[in-house]
Amino acid sequence: MSQFEVLMKRYQGMVFSQARKAFLTEEEAEDFTQEVFIQTYESLSKFRGESQFSTWLFQIARFRLTKVFKKKKLPIADWQEDISFVADKSGPSVAEILDKEETSHTLRSLISKLPKSYQMPILLHYFENKPLKEIALDLNIKLNTIKSHISRGKDLLRKWWSHEIES
Known part of the structure; x- marks a missing residue:
């Protein structure tokens, strides 16, 4: 097992559990989690070790989530808090x-x-x-x-x- 696979196994649950709060279906959350790890793998050379890997991974996930929600024109709450979006105007x-x-x-x-x-x-x-x-x-x-x-x-x-x- 590669080092990245070990990291992915360790942190996949963290990303998925937060994605599950943000998306309506489990399938969307799974797709999002996979996209985050693909982007993380592609950006691995940029990780400088100035923070924990989990912090860096969370930032990637947060930026990616923001991008997804902006594309869908949905309001977004703080990723590291309880992620949810307001379905009506009485937020x-x-x-x-x-x-x-x-x-x-x-x-x-x-x-x-x-x-x-x-x-x-x-x-x-x-x-x-x-x-x-x-x-x-x-x-x-x-x-x-x-x-x-x-x-x-x-x-x-x-x-x-x-x-x-x-x-």
Whole structure:
């Protein structure tokens, strides 16, 4: 198995789970996920390693999703948040959208500051909806250690979040 296939296997669920929130059918989400990985493979030489691969992949997916929605002339919410589009005109106000984007940005920023050992289990569990046992297998870490990392990571996030709110 090539290194890219390993990466694809590791991150395919993350991209697909987010695409599933954005598209009406599972087939569209699967097609989108495949397109993202094709573009990622074609752009692999541009990856400089200044960020995690998952962050870079997410950016590719986000730009691709924006392009798809602009082409279809559909409004788009923040990809890394709960992706959805408004079917009618009674959507959230501009202030609500900006507040949600600011909250999402703050949360992503705080997660990126977590130690790597806490970051990946939290992302896999809460953003990809992977079961703890599967995360333990994927990361080759004992289940109780995964539980501990998630708990400690959440504690840090709560602490940091409260400081962000107070600021």
